[in-house]
Amino acid sequence: xxxxxxxxxxxxxxxxxxxxxxxxxxxxxxxxxxxxxxxxxxxxxxxxxxxxxxxxxxxxxxxxxxxxxxxxxxxxxxxxxxxxxxxxxxxxxxxxxxxxxxxxxxxxxxxxxxxxxxxxxxxxxxxxxxxxxxxxxxxxxxxxxxxxxxxx
Amino acid sequence: xxxxxxxxxxxxxxxxxxxxxxxxxxxxxxxxxxxxxxxxxxxxxxxxxxxxxxxxxxxxxxxxxxxxxxxxxxxxxxxxx
Numbered sequence: 001x002x003x004x005x006x007x008x009x010x011x012x013x014x015x016x017x018x019x020x021x022x023x024x025x026x027x028x029x030x031x032x033x034x035x036x037x038x039x040x041x042x043x044x045x046x047x048x049x050x051x052x053x054x055x056x057x058x059x060x061x062x063x064x065x066x067x068x069x070x071x072x073x074x075x076x077x078x079x080x081x082x083x084x085x086x087x088x089x090x091x092x093x094x095x096x097x098x099x100x101x102x103x104x105x106x107x108x109x110x111x112x113x114x115x116x117x118x119x120x121x122x123x124x125x126x127x128x129x130x131x132x133x134x135x136x137x138x139x140x141x142x143x144x145x146x147x148x149x150x151x152x
Numbered sequence: 153x154x155x156x157x158x159x160x161x162x163x164x165x166x167x168x169x170x171x172x173x174x175x176x177x178x179x180x181x182x183x184x185x186x187x188x189x190x191x192x193x194x195x196x197x198x199x200x201x202x203x204x205x206x207x208x209x210x211x212x213x214x215x216x217x218x219x220x221x222x223x224x225x226x227x228x229x230x231x232x233x
Contacts, residue, residue: 032233050232053160053225056209057232081232093233113233121206121225122232123161136162137231141202 001078002061004054008090009080015096018078026102028109032093034086042133045126050083050092053121057081060120064112072108074099079112081122092124153178153220155185163203163226166195176218182207183214185224202229 001017011031020027037045065077078096086092095112099105116122125136155174159167176185182205190197204227205212211227218224 051161052232053158053206053209053227056206056225059209117230117233119211119230120232121160121227121230123228124231125161136165136228138162138202138229139231141204141229 001080002058002065003078003080004052004057004061005080005082006084007082009082009092009094011091011094011096014078014080014094018076018096018098020098021075023100024075024098026099026105028097028099028102028105030093030095030109030113031091032113033091034088036088039126039128039133042126042128042130044129045088046129047085047087047127048092049085049125049127050081051123051125052081052083054083057121061116064115064120067115068097068108068111071111072099073101073104074108077108077112079116081116081120083122085127153180153218155180155218155220156223157185157189158223158225160225161228161231163196163199163228166199167193180218181214182212182216182218182224185218186214186226189226196226199228203227204229 011029034048061079074097076098081093095109097105097108127134155176157172164170206225207216208223
């Protein structure tokens with residue numbers, strides 16, 4: 001299951017929707033939540049606002065899922081990413097991986113979240129009490145991200 | 153030919169719009185499109201080094217030759233997750 005949603009994500013329902021094949025002894029759920037932070041100038045973070053290039057984000061998420069399925073001995077993967085305004089503590093992404101054994105499930109979950117952060121066109125804006133302090137987060141691209149997003 | 157250009161995140165603020173339609177000569181590349189846009193938006197040129205391009209929802213290089221009706225997205229460094 002690959003999905004973008006503006007509603008709160010419930011990790012347990014994502015896992016339930018994935019189903020658990022009977023030969024799977026390991027299910028790993030990764031939940032990415034909005035972390036409380038304080039900026040020295042702007043004060044405490046109130047929320048993150050996520051936006052996406054939705055049609056491409058869905059196809060890139062599907063590629064991430066397919067690549068993880070090919071690389072690791074896993075049976076099923078679900079990735080759900082939330083968009084819109086999220087308060088501190090809310091969940092922005094849930095990844096669930098079901099596999100026969102735990103090592104592959106952990107590895108695939110790690111691979112998926114790392115790849116999402118490198119290549120899927122989704123962005124977040126930090127929102128502070130002072131609206132003029134709001135800013136988009138655009139990390140310096142890593143070499144890994146460049147390799148995966150640029151054709152020669 | 154006409155090409156639709158999409159802006160996201162900080163690029164939207166920089167361009168002042170979410171999308172534009174540009175008229176380009178036949179055979180123009182994605183790089184030509186960026187050069188044309190940069191003439192209008194000098195701040196874009198400063199960010200060129202960190203910007204990715206997508207043509208019709210697939211990452212593409214500046215050398216990609218565009219066609220009429222293409223959708224070109226300027227993709228600043230992503231921060232999902």
